[in-house]
Amino acid sequence: MPTRPLSPHLSVYRMSRYTLATSILNRFTGVALSVGLLLLTYWLMALAAGAASYARALALLSGGAAKLVYAALIVSFCYHLAAGIRHLVWDTGRGLERAQARRSTWLLVVATVAMTLAIGYFAWLAGGRTP
């Protein structure tokens, strides 16, 4: 690392600002979904290998700890989807004013909670079939 001062000067930002929080959360949930992609591939490979290995994989993929992982993945998916759409809107040059961005932050939170609750309801409460 060079000794001259380098941007970004992290200490000058107020880390509690919603702009920073929503941005880093989008990155964090994206990385979580990359791990989810690994799980999806494992699930598909087990499915292709036949009923016996699928049953073994499903035993590995169920249980209390696995439920926590699925819950985290569902939240991550909902957040990353909503925040991603927000980014696509920003890319058109709209919604960049401070008041608009603050409003869309609330919209992002509400959309994430609503989608998470909906998916969670259908996954665990309506049928109760998910591992």
Added chain:
Amino acid sequence: MSLQTPLGRVLGLGAAKEGVQHWWVQRLTSVALVPLSIWFVVSLLALPSLDHATVAAWLRQSWSALLLILLVLTASWHSQLGVRVVVEDYVHDTGLRTVLLALLTFAHVLLAAAAVLAVLRVALGGALL
């Protein structure tokens, strides 16, 4: 004073015009992933159970395998682009960063190929593979 890099001056080519490639593909894949990922989640939730017979039968339906292959390919590409930026931002050692980026790219290609092969094996039901 010229703003060109020494290499650019020597080659006389200027910019490679690929500066927005990463940004643009990240957007293209994200636009594609909106309907694909929603379709996948809704389809999984609509399945009556997640046992082998049910999921395999779902994958043999005409559109499921095609859309799932598109989802896996697009998601892997999008994930590779995203994880790449995370490594570029936080790993400062040039050697380690280069090795990590190469490994992560290989891992994503491997993941995508493995998932596509798995979908094809189920969808074609051993007829061809």
